[in-house]
Amino acid sequence: MTPFYGDANTYKTKEERLSVLVTYRKVLLKLLKQGYSPYEDNTDLYHRLNPKEKPLETQSIKQEDTKTARKAKETPSMVLREAFDFGLKLKEKLINSNTKKNYENKIKLFLQWLADSHPDIKTIQALDKKILTEFLNHVLENTSPRNRNNYRTDLSSIMQVLEDNDIIGQNFIKKIPVLKSIPKRNKTYTDDQQEEIFSYLDEKDPLLLLFIKFISYNFLRPKEVCRLTVGDINLREQIVVFKAKNKPLKTKRIPSILLDDLPDISQIDKDLFLFTPSKIGGTWDAHEDSRREYFTNRFKRVIKDPFGLDENYGLYSFRHTFITNLYRTQVEESSPFEAKSELMQITGHSSMAALEKYLRDIDAELPSDYSNKFKKRK
Structure with missing residues (x-):
C-alpha cells in the first residue's frame, strides 16, 4: 500500500512530525486489529466500534492509498513521445541549454530501448516501476553506476513534471534506489x-x-x-x-x-x-x-x-x-584552517566543507614525516 503520512509534513520540527506519525500508527493498528480493510468501505465499522471517539476519515486513508490508480484511470492516455515532449517543454523554463540537451538525449535513448524491448508500450500510462527498473539495469550493464544514476535523476525529473500535471498517477522512478558509485578522479601530476x-x-x-x-x-x-x-x-x-x-x-x-x-x-x-x-x-x-x-x-x-x-x-x-601545490605551500606558512580560508577565496569553493572534501579527494592533505612515532618504547 502507498504509505500514509496525513498532514505530518505541515509540522515544522522532527519531534512534532514523529508525534503525529505515532498517533497515526496507533490508530491504524487499532483499526486493522478490529477488522479494517483498506480495500473496503469501513466507515460503519469504525463508528460502531468507536462511538465516543472523534470520527476518523477512514475513507480518506483508502482514497490516499488508491490515489495513483484513480489518477491513472481518470487521466486520458497520452502517447510516450507526446508526454515526454510535454514534460520537457515545461521543464526547459527552469534549466539551461546543456541540461536540456542531456534530457533530450536520455529520453531519446529510453524511447529507443522501449521500442526494441517493449514495442507494446505505447502510452505513458503503460509505464511502471518494473519497466523503468529494467531500463536502468540495461544502462548499468552497458555503462556504469554513475551513468545509471544520472539516467535515473534526469528521467525522474521529467516524470515528476508529468505527475504534478496529472498526466501520470505516480512517478515510479522515485522509488528506485540510487546505486553507490565510485567517482572517477584524475591523478595529479608530479x-x-x-x-x-x-x-x-x-x-x-x-x-x-x-x-x-x-x-x-x-x-x-x-x-x-x-x-x-x-x-x-x-x-x-x-x-x-x-x-x-x-x-x-x-x-x-x-x-x-x-x-x-x-x-x-x-x-x-x-x-x-x-x-x-x-x-x-x-x-x-x-x-x-x-x-x-x-x-x-x-x-x-x-x-x-x-x-x-x-x-x-x-x-x-x-x-x-x-x-594541491598551493595548499601545501600555504600550510607551511600558516595553520591548516588559515590556509584553507585563503585557498577557498582563490579556488571559488562555496563552503569550507566543500573545499575540505575536495582536498581529501585529491589527497592534498598529507601529514609530516611520522617516523619518530614508531620508536620503541622503553
Whole structure:
C-alpha cells in the first residue's frame, strides 16, 4: 500500500512530525486489529466500534492509498513521445541549454530501448516501476553506476513534471534506489611531469599551453575555459567573469603569472571566443561540449600519447595539481584552517566543507614525516 503520512509534513520540527506519525500508527493498528480493510468501505465499522471517539476519515486513508490508480484511470492516455515532449517543454523554463540537451538525449535513448524491448508500450500510462527498473539495469550493464544514476535523476525529473500535471498517477522512478558509485578522479601530476609538459608545450603548442594555464593558475574547469569570451577578461581590474558549474556567473582574480602570458587582446571583438583551434579571439561554430572535447583530444594527441600517460591523467589533472601545490605551500606558512580560508577565496569553493572534501579527494592533505612515532618504547 502507498504509505500514509496525513498532514505530518505541515509540522515544522522532527519531534512534532514523529508525534503525529505515532498517533497515526496507533490508530491504524487499532483499526486493522478490529477488522479494517483498506480495500473496503469501513466507515460503519469504525463508528460502531468507536462511538465516543472523534470520527476518523477512514475513507480518506483508502482514497490516499488508491490515489495513483484513480489518477491513472481518470487521466486520458497520452502517447510516450507526446508526454515526454510535454514534460520537457515545461521543464526547459527552469534549466539551461546543456541540461536540456542531456534530457533530450536520455529520453531519446529510453524511447529507443522501449521500442526494441517493449514495442507494446505505447502510452505513458503503460509505464511502471518494473519497466523503468529494467531500463536502468540495461544502462548499468552497458555503462556504469554513475551513468545509471544520472539516467535515473534526469528521467525522474521529467516524470515528476508529468505527475504534478496529472498526466501520470505516480512517478515510479522515485522509488528506485540510487546505486553507490565510485567517482572517477584524475591523478595529479608530479612536479617533474608538470614542468616537462609545460616546457614541451611552450615549443610545440603555445595555444594549448595557455588553455592549460587557465586551468592551472585560475583553477577553471576545462569547459569553463571553453566558454570564455574576450569580453570576459577585464585586464584593467585583473578579473575574469565566467559561467561556472553551479552558478550563473562567477568572478575570479586573474593572477599576474597568467596575465603576463596573455597576448594583447585589447583590440579584439569582445564577443569572440577567447580560445579557438587556431588562435586567441575568434569565431567557433560548435557547441561547448564539442569545443571541450576538441581540446581534450588535442591534449591526448600532443601530450598524453607522446608522454605515455594513461586514462587517469587529463586536463582536469592540472587543476588538482596546482590546488594541491598551493595548499601545501600555504600550510607551511600558516595553520591548516588559515590556509584553507585563503585557498577557498582563490579556488571559488562555496563552503569550507566543500573545499575540505575536495582536498581529501585529491589527497592534498598529507601529514609530516611520522617516523619518530614508531620508536620503541622503553
